[in-house]
Amino acid sequence: MPFPTQIHPVAGSVAEAGADLAVVAVRAGAEGPEPVAGPPGALPDGLDARLPAPLAELIAHYELTGRAGETAQFAADLGGGLVRVALLGVGEGTAADLRTAGAALARLAKGRSRAAVPAGLPGPGGDGGTGGDGGEALAAFAEGALLASYRFSLASDPKGPEPVGEIVLACGDGGGEAKPVEAVRRGTALAGAAALARDLINTPSARKDPAWLAGRATEVAARAGLQATVWDEADLEREGFGAILAVGQGSSRPPRLVRLDYAPEGAESHVVLVGKGVTFDTGGLSLKPNDNMKLMKTDMSGAAVVIGAMSALAELGCRTRVTGLLAVAENAVSGSAQRPGDVLTTYGGRTVEVLNTDAEGRLVMADALDYAVAELEPDALVDVATLTGAAKVALGTGTGALFATDDALAGALLEAGDRSGEPLWRMPLTEEYAPTVSSPVADLANIGTSGDYGHPGATEAALFLREFTGGLPWAHLDVAGPGRSMSEQGLLTKGGTGFAARTLLRWLEA
Missing domain, CATH: 3.40.630.10 (Zn peptidases)
Structure with a gap:
């Protein structure tokens, strides 16, 4: 059966992706959990003002550590109407961490049509998961998301929410849509x-x-x-x-x-x-x-x-x-x-x-x-x-x-x-x-x-x-x-x- 979920990069921010689930990655930093901005423009300008509280306060409120696969959700208007916003832990950005995070996102996004996440997910060496490790980190993210969205059913009316239709990687305003393509292709294979x-x-x-x-x-x-x-x-x-x-x-x-x-x-x-x-x-x-x-x-x-x-x-x-x-x-x-x-x-x-x-x-x-x-x-x-x-x-x-x-x-x-x-x-x-x-x-x-x-x-x-x-x-x-x-x-x-x-x-x- 073909994957019900498609993953691909797009230009612009997570707010401009037309998604009904917008994701902010949270990394387990040396000094505590910290949001991952991604490439320039991947997160909308003035994001804190559009959220129920500043990102740092929300991370503290939900007692997030940045552990891979950790999630918290709330509603916010990012400029195009009310959407669900998710904070997603990506650990230290290793391939194993991003595989776990991709799976957690796919499960969180079930029943939704499109989820958007910044393309610049952390990889070893801070390369956004697409550079020095040969794209292994971002490939693992795609791998985890697709495997967790897998579904096999011969029922005439399958029970439960459908897997998310799309996961888009918001590449910001730097024209970097081509950079993650190879990593996503590898993860998909x-x-x-x-x-x-x-x-x-x-x-x-x-x-x-x-x-x-x-x-x-x-x-x-x-x-x-x-x-x-x-x-x-x-x-x-x-x-x-x-x-x-x-x-x-x-x-x-x-x-x-x-x-x-x-x-x-x-x-x-x-x-x-x-x-x-x-x-x-x-x-x-x-x-x-x-x-x-x-x-x-x-x-x-x-x-x-x-x-x-x-x-x-x-x-x-x-x-x-x-x-x-x-x-x-x-x-x-x-x-x-x-x-x-x-x-x-x-x-x-x-x-x-x-x-x-x-x-x-x-x-x-x-x-x-x-x-x-x-x-x-x-x-x-x-x-x-x-x-x-x-x-x-x-x-x-x-x-x-x-x-x-x-x-x-x-x-x-x-x-x-x-x-x-x-x-x-x-x-x-x-x-x-x-x-x-x-x-x-x-x-x-x-x-x-x-x-x-x-x-x-x-x-x-x-x-x-x-x-x-x-x-x-x-x-x-x-x-x-x-x-x-x-x-x-x-x-x-x-x-x-x-x-x-x-x-x-x-x-x-x-």
Whole structure:
């Protein structure tokens, strides 16, 4: 779904923007909170005389500190009739602060047609968010505002106020409308990648079968200048993708494997992204409880994140060659479903004993990882999946679990997550636990076979996946916790979050 909110710069002051919500930014200064004037003319002359009290007194009255996302509202006539005026905290002007402030503004402005804010939001070095940091601060403001305005609804009469139609950046009288354009474009591209992932995740599974998801990936590829290749069930059978086929064999809607290629001229490195694409997960014959199953339309979040990230690579000018692999299947219950105790053969020829049919995500990704190693020769592999409840137990719903075989790769992803406001925490690939994924009748088992270590589920899953990475630098993002939101807050709306799409893009850019 397209963003309901548009962000763009305009000439003149916030009072001249025709907005029904005028914003004054408040910074957390060294000597206390202080209003941000923005570029010359962005705030109207004689503003204090038009307000219920001088700005400094209003800031003190509402006990504002300038903390990012802090707000206070009152009515005033700025020269064109009575409007709502908001004081908006922007913290110290860092990218993280402005992302939070943008989200707070979008939530505050719901139900209004237009909000106006001075374009000269503070950035590091006092550059207005558009200079020395490459526009990262202002881009983050746009990113936060758009993500918080995201809405997905199939209701005939959606409840609640509509997102604000426009957020305009008042550039004053200095003719500086062009300066923020690039930063806003970048923020929009990053937010758009996450929003695309959210749309795919939030689509009900009655519509979202493997063929549908493959079709959406192909459409995105056509728009984003990517090459798309799709394997149907006959192709998968002929080429030996036994794990994807086994997971999908219980469904009347057969599995798919999708490859998306981005190959910019002069690329000197090649990264493969692998996304888990289980379009609905009943647990198979190892059936999930009903309450757990309600969320399982989101179990293809990893594939959605990869599609979202791939969609924005060209827009952001990424110079890395990137291949996305989407392992897509529906894990259903039927007479043809795989059984606990079955043994399957992966693309790379290894055998896996299936001891729990609800540990299916690692199976479909094993085939994709095998293919990447055998056919693509990448410099690094990164996979994304809503893989284990254990990761959610360990880290909660705000932080993703990161497992990696390469310290430099792990460090780069941790830094990109921090810059994106998508925190990751590196978890151990404990070698002592490795034998637990062995099987007495096959090369591997898809769940831990020993209780000696208390069944560390997230680590067992990561150790299983590592077996298919061919010794390449590899990272595994288990986003089972932050991949879904149960409430509306900050950047998030209820449902799929698209967590890690923006992290992957910032990492790939770097």
